[in-house]
Amino acid sequence: xIRHYLKLIWNRKRSNLLITVEIFFSFLVVFAVxxxxxxxxxxxxxxxxxxxxxxxxxxxxxxxPESMVSEDxxxxxxxxxxxxxxxxxxxxxxxxxxxxxxxxxxxxxxMSSTKVDGRSVDYTxxxxxxGFASVLGLSLVRGRWFGRDDxxxxxxxxxxNEQLAAAIFGAADPIGRTFPQEEPEAGGKQRxxxxxxxxxxxxxxxxxxxxxxxxxxxxxxxxxxxxxALGRLAIKVRPGTTAAFEERLVRHMQAVAKNWSxxxxxxxxxxxERLRNTLTPLIAGGxxxxxxxxMVALGLTGVVWQSVTQxxxxxxxxxxxxxxxxxxxxxxxxxxxxxxxxxxxxGTAIVVQFPLLKLVAGVTAGVxxxxxxxxxxxxYLLILTCAWYPSRMATxxxxxxxxxxx
Amino acid sequence: xxxxxxxEKVYRTERIETVALADINLEVREGEFVSVMGxxxxxxxxxxxxxxxxxxxxxxxxxxxxxxxDSYQDKALARMRNRQIGFVFQTFHLIADLSVVDNVxxxxxxRRMAASERRRRAIEALDRVGLASxxxxxxxxxxxxxxxxxxxxxAIVGNPRILLADEPTGNLDSQMGHEIMAILKELNSELQTTxxxxxxxxxxxxxxxxxxxxIDGRQVN
Numbered sequence: 001x002i003r004h005y006l007k008l009i010w011n012r013k014r015s016n017l018l019i020t021v022e023i024f025f026s027f028l029v030v031f032a033v034x035x036x037x038x039x040x041x042x043x044x045x046x047x048x049x050x051x052x053x054x055x056x057x058x059x060x061x062x063x064x065p066e067s068m069v070s071e072d073x074x075x076x077x078x079x080x081x082x083x084x085x086x087x088x089x090x091x092x093x094x095x096x097x098x099x100x101x102x103x104x105x106x107x108x109x110x111m112s113s114t115k116v117d118g119r120s121v122d123y124t125x126x127x128x129x130x131g132f133a134s135v136l137g138l139s140l141v142r143g144r145w146f147g148r149d150d151x152x153x154x155x156x157x158x159x160x161n162e163q164l165a166a167a168i169f170g171a172a173d174p175i176g177r178t179f180p181q182e183e184p185e186a187g188g189k190q191r192x193x194x195x196x197x198x199x200x201x202x203x204x205x206x207x208x209x210x211x212x213x214x215x216x217x218x219x220x221x222x223x224x225x226x227x228x229a230l231g232r233l234a235i236k237v238r239p240g241t242t243a244a245f246e247e248r249l250v251r252h253m254q255a256v257a258k259n260w261s262x263x264x265x266x267x268x269x270x271x272x273e274r275l276r277n278t279l280t281p282l283i284a285g286g287x288x289x290x291x292x293x294x295m296v297a298l299g300l301t302g303v304v305w306q307s308v309t310q311x312x313x314x315x316x317x318x319x320x321x322x323x324x325x326x327x328x329x330x331x332x333x334x335x336x337x338x339x340x341x342x343x344x345x346x347g348t349a350i351v352v353q354f355p356l357l358k359l360v361a362g363v364t365a366g367v368x369x370x371x372x373x374x375x376x377x378x379x380y381l382l383i384l385t386c387a388w389y390p391s392r393m394a395t396x397x398x399x400x401x402x403x404x405x406x
Numbered sequence: 407x408x409x410x411x412x413x414e415k416v417y418r419t420e421r422i423e424t425v426a427l428a429d430i431n432l433e434v435r436e437g438e439f440v441s442v443m444g445x446x447x448x449x450x451x452x453x454x455x456x457x458x459x460x461x462x463x464x465x466x467x468x469x470x471x472x473x474x475x476d477s478y479q480d481k482a483l484a485r486m487r488n489r490q491i492g493f494v495f496q497t498f499h500l501i502a503d504l505s506v507v508d509n510v511x512x513x514x515x516x517r518r519m520a521a522s523e524r525r526r527r528a529i530e531a532l533d534r535v536g537l538a539s540x541x542x543x544x545x546x547x548x549x550x551x552x553x554x555x556x557x558x559x560x561a562i563v564g565n566p567r568i569l570l571a572d573e574p575t576g577n578l579d580s581q582m583g584h585e586i587m588a589i590l591k592e593l594n595s596e597l598q599t600t601x602x603x604x605x606x607x608x609x610x611x612x613x614x615x616x617x618x619x620x621i622d623g624r625q626v627n
Contacts, residue, residue: 004508004515011503317499320460321560322488322516324481400452400461403499 005335016339019303023343023379026296030378031351033289035363035371036282040208042367049161049201050104050136052267054095054241057103058233058253059263060084080257081221081230087256088233091249093241098131099221099230105206105270106232112215114168114179114193121167123160123213124204129221133159133199135236143175143197146218150196156181157218159197164213174198193217206271208278210362234267293382300386308332308390315394316402325395332391333384340383344376407600408434408457408568413466415452415623426452427623430466436567439594439601441611444620450604451572453620457602458491458570459483488516492561492599496573498553500545506556507532507541513564531559535589551582558589562599569593571603575610587613 009016062077081099088094102108113122132138133145146157155178165174178192193215202214221230237245246264253262308315315328323331354360355368397405413430416423427449434440434457442450455461456468459475468476475486487493492513500509510528532538535555545553554574561569571590575583587610593599603614611617619626 001515003521004511007508008503313499314501317501318512319484320458320487320493320499321513322484322564324484324516326481327484327516398461400455403460403495 001331001334002338005331005338009335009338015307019300019307019336020339020343022296022300022303023340023383024346026293026300026382027344027347027375027379028350029289029292029296030382031347031371031375033286034374034378035367036285038367038371038374039363040278040282042364043203043210044207046203046211047201048203048207049199050138052104052136052271054237054239055135055267056235056237056246056249057106057265057267057270058235058249059265060231060233061261061263062257063259063261078222080260084253084256085221087252088235088249091252093237093245093249094235095238096131096135096236098135098234099129099219100132100232100234101127101219102204103232103234103270104136104204104267105274106204108231109204112182114181116168116179121164121213123164123167123215125215125217126204127217127219129219129230132216132234135234138199138202140197140199142173143195145197150218151220153194155194156191157196158193159199159216160195161199161202161214163201163211164215165195165198167213206274206278208275297382297386300383301390304332304336304387305390305393308394312394312397312402312405316397316399316405319395319399320403328395329391332394333387336383336387337380340379344379348372348376407436407438407471408432408602409469409472410453410456411467411469413453413456413463413468415449415456415461416464425623427456427463427620430625432618432625434600434602436600437594437598438616439591439614440603440616440618441614442602442604442618442620443606443608443611444626446606448620449623450620452623454570454572454602454604457568458493459487460493484516488513488564490567492564492566492569494554494557494561494569494571494574496576498545498550498557498577500553500556500560502545504544505541506537506543506545506548509545509556510560510563512560517564527563528559531563532556534562535559549582550578551585554578554582554586555589558586558593562593562597565597567600569599569601571601573604573606575605575607583607583610 062080064073064077085097085099088097101110110125110127111122112125113120115121130145130147133140140159141162143159145159150157160168160174168174168179169177174195175198176195178194181191181193199216201211202216203209203211204214219230249264250262253260315323318328318331319325351368351372354363355365410430410432413427413432414425415427416425418424430453442453444450452461456463456476459468459478462476467474470486470490475483478486501512507525507528510531511524514524514527529538529541532541535558537552537555537559540548540552545556548556554577558574569590574590575586578586590601590603591613594601601614603610605611
């Protein structure tokens with residue numbers, strides 16, 4: 001029977017081309033939507049690497065001049081910062097505190113790279129104070145977190161995530177090993193990072209972001225050079241702390257640093273904002289794609305209906321020759337499924353170029369494969385839905401009447 | 407073999423009720439060649455459709471080999487049409503997008519049969535009607551008479567016991583008409599196929615074993 005369908009489809013190729021093209025483009029649209037959704041879903045189920053429950057974030061603006069800071073100003077900033085940290089620790093609601101260049105769901109990003117065996121390894125880095133891992137519940141899998149023991153060290157201690165450890169050191173134990181920092185300025189000395197700890201994961205941009213190479217360097221509150229690293233404060237508050245604490249917190253900080261400004265936000269709000277910012281365009285795209293598919297579905301239903309109507313006499317003849325109602329419906333659906341399969345195969349030939357040529361970074365072959373299967377099933381479901389009513393219409397006319405249908 | 411009892415067929419629309427057939431009682435014996443005659447609109451085709459299970463009577467019953475079959479479900483009716491009955495239509499009803507042999511194979515598609523066997527039987531049927539050399543032609547490449555011969559091949563490819571022909575020569579010139587009639591007679595005499603043929607042509611009807619006349623949907627003796 002399939003051969004019979006193929007013959008009919010081929011012999012009616014001009015009228016069937018439109019349907020096949022329509023299904024082909026629908027498949028690409030469905031694939032784009034599904035692949036995007038699968039990409040984010042795949043990221044979502046990976047470990048995040050940190051916890052933000054009861055974590056509040058303070059953006060600290062020390063109002064430093066854009067030009068060179070004088071030595072006196074630098075000393076004043078360091079002293080104010082020290083007092084600020086001491087003052088915050090006095091608050092009963094504050095359990096732990098850390099400074100950071102950026103925090104989870106923050107918009108800042110610090111990129112760097114290193115050369116390993118002649119190849120470049122890119123990574124995202126963050127300058128954080130010693131309490132950062134504790135505030136955000138980072139789980140160390142090897143070594144230790146940096147701390148006061150490193151005050152006298154002649155090297156720069158860092159903690160890196162497992163992905164970066166694998167990218168630089170492969171299967172070797174990275175603890176105690178070093179790798180070069182970025183190229184020094186002319187005449188400068190090449191400095192190195194020394195790995196003291198490895199943490200499992202840290203996806204700074206949150207649940208929907210792809211895992212990335214990540215490194216935390218030690219920032220010291222008593223060093224002016226670490227100033228940028230203290231532009232954010234991550235505060236772990238006691239469970240049950242209410243929003244009313246925000247006002248008291250700001251007042252408390254303002255009392256210590258009168259000319260500085262502070263903006264306080266619970267990390268869960270930052271997370272919600274980030275998810276909203278990421279998902280809104282996706283949802284908008286999904287809705288547009290949904291309407292597009294609805295248009296396609298209506299168009300396809302119309303085309304199938306017209307085709308079925310034009311073939312009423314043929315179906316009458318087939319019933320006269322022994323086809324039962326299910327045979328006719330199976331023929332209508334079968335022909336469409338054959339056309340859908342041709343369209344899906346053509347679409348697949350295009351879609352597989354993406355992983356083969358690595359056209360989109362970060363999307364795994366698994367995501368592509370799952371998206372392909374889901375999209376193909378979606379298209380088949382769409383086809384069956386569109387053809388269902390016309391196929392019923394085709395068999396609603398008695399064969400004697402169908403044979404004389406004009 | 408075929409028995410119609412008290413058949414009535416009424417077509418109803420919102421305003422009009424048309425009686426197409428009334429009080430038809432008919433018996434066709436196995437191996438008979440019956441022609442049905444009558445003026446246009448007298449119900450000849452309706453009668454053939456009822457015998458061929460393409461339509462259901464408003465009242466009355468259709469029996470085949472003593473079994474009432476008009477109340478069968480769609481699948482059983484389809485099976486009867488496929489196995490027992492062959493149809494030939496005035497307008498041929500060939501599928502223009504299929505080749506001659508593919509058209510002839512159609513009834514066999516609805517049986518469990520290997521493709522090679524289907525093809526063999528279709529070619530054999532075409533050979534019987536003298537069209538073995540046209541198997542890969544398309545209907546539009548054939549004359550009217552050749553198209554009707556393809557339609558006959560399609561009707562007999564499944565070896566039906568009953569052949570129903572609805573004005574099979576109506577669209578053909580007299581020469582072609584006689585050729586088609588010769589084929590039908592041959593099928594009737596050689597294969598013992600029961601033939602019921604609707605015709606306007608008295609000369610063709612005279613060649614059959616029995617003539618049934620209809621006027622205004624009623625049998626005329």
